[in-house]
Amino acid sequence: GAVVSQHPSRVICKSGTSVKIECRSLDFQATTMFWYRQFPKQSLMLMATSNEGSKATYEQGVEKDKFLINHASLTLSTLTVTSAHPEDSSFYICSAIPGTNTEAFFGQGTRLTVV
């Protein structure tokens, strides 16, 4: 199946700093990617839809100035958590779909810990 890769898999940062997470589709092009957040023992929550060449679409309650998304190419979307705080500590997961009406492929996730 298609492969979606995230980097880094784990990151620890100090409060107030910014962290960038990369999501790459390795063997297909993705005009659209999705970013999710998952807190411990909870389900995945969609944060935003990343669109290649245009602005991301954010879900209600997600601060677009805090979670910056850049989808500069057909194989790469980045999520930057700006001025991170401990409450931003979470598991961030991206996904992409290789074609129309196919299943979603997820990255392995990035565990962010803000200290």
Add this chain to the structure above:
Amino acid sequence: LAKTTQPISMDSYEGQEVNITCSHNNIATNDYITWYQQFPSQGPRFIIQGYKTKVTNEVASLFIPADRKSSTLSLPRVSLSDTAVYYCLVEGGGTSYGKLTFGQGTILTVHP
């Protein structure tokens, strides 16, 4: 997006068949039913997808009754490595495809 309801947890033993049922009473005509599996600290992985009747692949079967208001994921002869969270989702086609709404999922624990 249609809401789904699943049991919060299930327990089974190695070698048994496990059936996880999901309710989706408000499913729309063009919605598909998809099941994902998630291990701790990993992204979800696609298991199976169907629209109606029965779908089978190398790892699972999906049973969907005629009214499509529920579906049942069947895992034959589970092993310890099948311990995971299983999510049932419904998603429509078109521009919203891939934009997934996850419910709480079912924590399946397989015992020796």
